[in-house]
């Protein structure tokens with residue numbers, strides 16, 4: 041996986057989850073602290089108050105069990121509590137009832153944490169909650185205790201102590217045993233203080249066995265919720281709400297900031313510095329998503345590789361800044377010509393890529409042509425040219441062999457640029473679609489490159505010889521060595537299929553060495569066998585001429601074989617003369633010094649090389665086979681050939697006519713005094729063995 045893809049995945053993965061997790065842990069910690077606090081509050085607010093109420097009711101039960109008071113007195117004292125109560129026999133018969141017995145008989149047991157005592161508790165059926173009235177609860181346990189200790193039954197004589205009575209009364213509470221008095225004002229003060237603090241009452245019932253377990257006393261208890269409780273509960277709730285809000289805000293802020301920073305990183309990742317537009321990485325990511333998406337399964341896409349021809353020249357004539365300005369203009373122009381679901385990006389400085397949708401190929405061609413014509417006139421002072429390669433990515437329905445789910449735009453771009461590169465020789469705008477033929481060529485190229493090295497090592501290249509004849513005497517005067525490749529993997533391959541590839545990848549120099557070595561060895565063997573050897577010309581590629589010591593290299597190879605230099609001729613193709621002329625002239629001069637003859641191959645093909653003839657001290661001029669093809673027949677063609685031969689003669693050069701196939705051509709060349717003919721008329725290129733036979737038969 042590419043480095044950029046890896047970083048992209050990492051950035052995508054960096055979500056907020058890690059920091060959220062840390063925050064969540066922190067939140068759980070804080071929540072636990074709150075839970076502990078809540079539990080403490082609960083103990084304080086519930087347990088303690090329950091125990092207080094229970095103890096108070098127990099006191100009431102003690103009053104009831106006290107043998108010191110008459111039943112009437114007990115009842116009166118108990119009524120002072122102003123809470124409903126009842127005493128029942130075990131069989132269910134009521135002995136005392138006071139107040140509203142709204143008791144829910146289905147009770148439960150509460151175990152006191154301190155003593156482990158089990159207390160029977162019942163809910164209240166009528167009033168789950170009551171708001172306290174001023175006089176509802178009057179007695180604080182401490183005060184009641186004092187009353188119980190100092191009670192004087194006479195104090196209640198003639199007083200209305202029914203539950204409904206709001207009457208306040210002074211009780212003459214004197215100690216039965218002592219004369220200490222309890223000040224009723226103190227009592228009332230304490231009561232008021234309690235009242236002011238109360239906010240809510242939650243009634244429930246407690247039962248206690250009395251009279252040695254013969255009877256049961258039910259008594260209404262009140263769970264009092266005062267301002268402090270409410271304040272604490274509120275505080276707890278507020279803390280929870282606050283923490284939740286903090287968590288939510290944190291999540292929102294974190295998410296938003298993460299997405300913003302992610303977006304910024306992606307912007308950097310997706311932007312090309314030169315044009316400020318999208319780069320190839322963006323197009324690849326977004327494009328693959330679009331093409332793979334099920335929604336677009338029926339859409340045809342095409343990847344267009346555009347190259348601005350002569351960008352370097354433009355920069356040299358103007359400036360790099362001007363060049364970049366033009367690239368930005370090109371990018372903007374292309375962007376304007378595509379719609380939202382299409383993408384354009386800069387691949388590298390003068391190369392752009394567009395992902396276009398299309399319905400049919402004709403429509404796509406029209407669209408591309410209109411983009412080219414707009415781009416060609418983008419700079420009013422300079423006619424720009426663009427090479428365009430197109431790779432089609434048809435809808436999933438049409439693509440039977442490969443699923444679009446696995447589409448790799450790098451491959452598609454490679455195809456589009458392979459198509460574009462076929463235009464590389466031209467300076468004009470052009471469009472080439474990538475097709476099966478190109479694919480085949482590409483596969484072939486891969487195969488040739490894969491096997492080339494092994495082919496040299498295993499001597500899979502064969503030297504074929506094509507004789508050159510003197511047409512006047514019909515005698516063998518020379519031959520040309522032509523390579524053939526007998527490959528176990530590729531079969532018998534003619535040079536036209538691999539020489540251009542070797543010329544491009546530079547392997548041609550190794551092949552040329554191989555040929556010189558083999559021809560030298562053959563010539564030496566034939567000479568030693570006493571055959572009447574004639575010079576054999578070997579093709580030396582133009583790429584070879586970059587090497588300054590080419591003449592010495594050739595000399596060494598021929599000498600190593602022990603072959604006389606006059607038996608080897610070096611053929612240079614016409615295009616070689618376009619390179620460093622001085623160096624070529626020097627190499628030719630040295631080759632000649634070493635005793636090799638040098639010929640100009642394919643004279644007359646391609647560009648005119650008349651000019652080269654002026655400076656090059658060549659020995660042989662090989663007239664290109666094209667002179668003898670159908671189109672050049674007739675008077676004009678003959679004039680050109682005849683003048684070329686005359687020119688060669690005047691320059692002291694021998695002439696060889698290539699590609700001669702018919703007798704009329706031979707007759708014409710005899711009349712023109714052409715020195716040699718190399719063509720199918722005399723012989724096709726043949727294996728060394730066959731050529732050897734010809735040599736021995738002459």
Ligand code: C2E
Pocket residue numbers: 506521522523534535536539548551552555579580581641642665698699700701718719720721725
């Ligand atoms: P070339 O050097 O011009 O070789 C002549 C080509 O013309 C040969 O094709 C030969 O078979 C063909 N030919 C000769 N007479 C006739 C004829 O009467 N009719 C027709 N139709 N063709 C004829 P070949 O062998 O296929 O070679 C093609 C080219 O490949 C050569 O053109 C040469 O440029 C290159 N080549 C071949 N062998 C070598 C080599 O060992 N090294 C280098 N650098 N290039 C080579």
Ligand code: MG
Pocket residue numbers: 520579611641
């Ligand atoms: Mg040749």
Ligand code: MG
Pocket residue numbers: 641642662664665698
């Ligand atoms: Mg030739």
